Amino acid sequence: MKVLLLGSGGREHAFAWKFVQSEKLEKLYVAPGNAGTATIAENVAINPNDFEKIKEFVLEKGITMLVVGPEDPLVNGIHDFFLADEALNSIPVIGPEKLGAQLEGSKDFSKEFMFRHNIPTAKYKSITSENLQEGLTFLESLKAPYVLKADGLAAGKGVLIISDLKEAKHSLKEMINGMFGDASSTVVIEEFLAGIELSVFVLTDGKNYKTLAEAKDYKRIGEGDTGLNTGGMGAISPVPFATADFMKKVEDRVIVPTIDGLQKDNIPYKGFIFIGLMNIGGDPYVIEYNVRMGDPETEVIIPRIKSDLLELMEAVSKQELDTVHFEMDDRTVTTVMLVAGGYPEAYQKGKVITKLEEVEGSIVFHAGTTFSGKDVVTNGGRVISVSSYGDSMQSALDKSFKNAALINFEGKYYRKDIGFDLK
Ligand code: ATP
Numbered sequence: 001m002k003v004l005l006l007g008s009g010g011r012e013h014a015f016a017w018k019f020v021q022s023e024k025l026e027k028l029y030v031a032p033g034n035a036g037t038a039t040i041a042e043n044v045a046i047n048p049n050d051f052e053k054i055k056e057f058v059l060e061k062g063i064t065m066l067v068v069g070p071e072d073p074l075v076n077g078i079h080d081f082f083l084a085d086e087a088l089n090s091i092p093v094i095g096p097e098k099l100g101a102q103l104e105g106s107k108d109f110s111k112e113f114m115f116r117h118n119i120p121t122a123k124y125k126s127i128t129s130e131n132l133q134e135g136l137t138f139l140e141s142l143k144a145p146y147v148l149k150a151d152g153l154a155a156g157k158g159v160l161i162i163s164d165l166k167e168a169k170h171s172l173k174e175m176i177n178g179m180f181g182d183a184s185s186t187v188v189i190e191e192f193l194a195g196i197e198l199s200v201f202v203l204t205d206g207k208n209y210k211t212l213a214e215a216k217d218y219k220r221i222g223e224g225d226t227g228l229n230t231g232g233m234g235a236i237s238p239v240p241f242a243t244a245d246f247m248k249k250v251e252d253r254v255i256v257p258t259i260d261g262l263q264k265d266n267i268p269y270k271g272f273i274f275i276g277l278m279n280i281g282g283d284p285y286v287i288e289y290n291v292r293m294g295d296p297e298t299e300v301i302i303p304r305i306k307s308d309l310l311e312l313m314e315a316v317s318k319q320e321l322d323t324v325h326f327e328m329d330d331r332t333v334t335t336v337m338l339v340a341g342g343y344p345e346a347y348q349k350g351k352v353i354t355k356l357e358e359v360e361g362s363i364v365f366h367a368g369t370t371f372s373g374k375d376v377v378t379n380g381g382r383v384i385s386v387s388s389y390g391d392s393m394q395s396a397l398d399k400s401f402k403n404a405a406l407i408n409f410e411g412k413y414y415r416k417d418i419g420f421d422l423k
Contacts, residue, residue: 001310002027002062005041006048006078007069008034010337010367010385011295014302015067015309016041017363022310029061035376036366048073051081059087065313068095068271071292075105075153079270092317093270096291100262100269103289107188108151110289117261119254121286123191126151129176138189139168147190148172152183156229161192195280196421197287198239199294200250201301202258203312206269208321209259210312211251213304213328214242215297216422221344223417230344231382234336234400234418236393237300241279241422250277250284258289270316299365299385300333334396335387336404336418337367341411343381351378351409362388362403378409393419 001024005015013036019025020040031054033043046053049072058066066082068074077098082088095101102109108126115121123142127135139146146168150158158180162168175184201212215237221227242250254275262269274290274297293301302309306327315324340347349368353376356364365387368380386403390396397419404414 001025001064003065004063005030005067008032009295010365011293011298012069013037013365014298018302018309022308024310034366035369035371066093071104074101074291094313095271096269100267101291104291106151107149108186114286117257119257119286122193125189127187135172135189136169142191145192147192149188150180150184151186154180154183158183193278193285195278198277200275202255202273204259204269205316205319205321207319210326213237213301214239215300217297218418223415228344232296233415235296235300236334236419254284296335296337296385299335299387303333303387304329331389332393332396333387333389334400335385336400336414337382338384338412338414339382340378341413347381349379353409355406355408359403361399362386
């Protein structure tokens with residue numbers, strides 16, 4: 001197979017790391033990739049949203065599969081673009097079409113989907129300038145804190161959780177008036193769910209599915225889950241509190257109705273579903289769907305997949321996922337993210353990263369890195385994800401922390417308490 005993978009984060013390095021272990025792989029290109037993917041595949045300087053350039057490249061190189069890492073190209077319709085083009089429509093794309101991608105691209109769409117298929121989730125109301133009064137009344141009917149979400153994609157920043165009713169009403173108006181541009185012209189108001197969060201990852205061909213595993217990520221910049229939100233500071237899989245009983249409920253109440261719902265609604269779907277869940281007293285409630293793998297969760301899930309991921313993806317493309325053997329590693333994998341000083345606010349790029357070659361006992365997944373001459377340098381807020389296997393969560397964490405301390409660049413920061421709440 002000649003594979004083109006879109007994206008440039010730790011998620012894509014983890015995919016690439018797994019793909020190059022497959023006997024099915026003939027050649028792997030990553031667009032645009034990072035310094036990590038450059039060492040195991042060929043990076044190409046194409047923006048994942050530049051569909052015409054992607055087409056040109058795919059035809060020139062005879063690509064036989066497109067794997068889409070981030071959500072943007074999916075929500076923008078890259079899969080539909082391939083299907084609509086005679087020269088491209090026989091090339092399988094891993095990632096849903098635009099309609100399925102609405103599960104992430106529109107919170108209103110995804111809440112309607114969940115209610116239509118009786119999938120447990122928070123009560124909600126979708127509000128625009130047309131029915132603002134209804135929104136204000138709905139807020140009054142809820143208990144604090146109040147959850148306000150921009151309907152569209154807002155780079156993970158479009159959710160406000162507000163403790164004061166007056167302030168919530170004010171923010172609702174501000175959002176509708178363009179606080180997040182067009183993304184918040186519709187606002188989803190939700191009941192607040194109090195519980196502990198985790199995510200479950202599923203690969204589906206739209207009919208059959210494989211539940212890969214669950215993971216827990218750490219979103220805040222500060223230890224003890226404090227401070228600003230980030231793209232993710234670390235992750236752990238499996239999650240100790242996700243017992244067999246809980247995972248059975250997730251399968252019966254969430255995964256099966258989701259796959260059945262896609263079929264009933266005639267939503268074709270070939271790709272990953274990331275289900276964000278709240279565990280409330282042992283019962284799962286869906287917070288959100290994402291239509292791709294998470295980052296840094298991919299850096300703990302992919303190392304646990306024992307099966308050939310390209311074989312699984314090939315089966316997805318043929319809608320034969322039920323025929324493929326699939327196995328996960330029982331061991332725990334943890335990851336600790338090294339970030340640039342100042343992140344998630346202003347930070348510098350171009351800092352030389354050292355000691356990478358001295359790492360032992362962990363897998364180094366590059367995120368925001370690039371080459372400057374022979375040096376690997378920082379090129380983003382989240383820089384490197386240090387993933388490790390362990391027979392216990394603690395033994396995996398010990399390795400991740402040891403190597404996180406070793407790898408160095410000016411301004412390096414990482415959380416030293418990943419997993420603190422699971423011990
Ligand atoms: P992400 O960056 O996770 O993709 P997003 O912008 O898509 O974020 P959500 O995942 O829907 O938005 O919400 C972001 C976070 O806000 C959740 O991870 C969760 O911690 C919190 N949250 C969202 N909805 C609720 C809710 N109903 N009750 C409690 N907390 C919530």
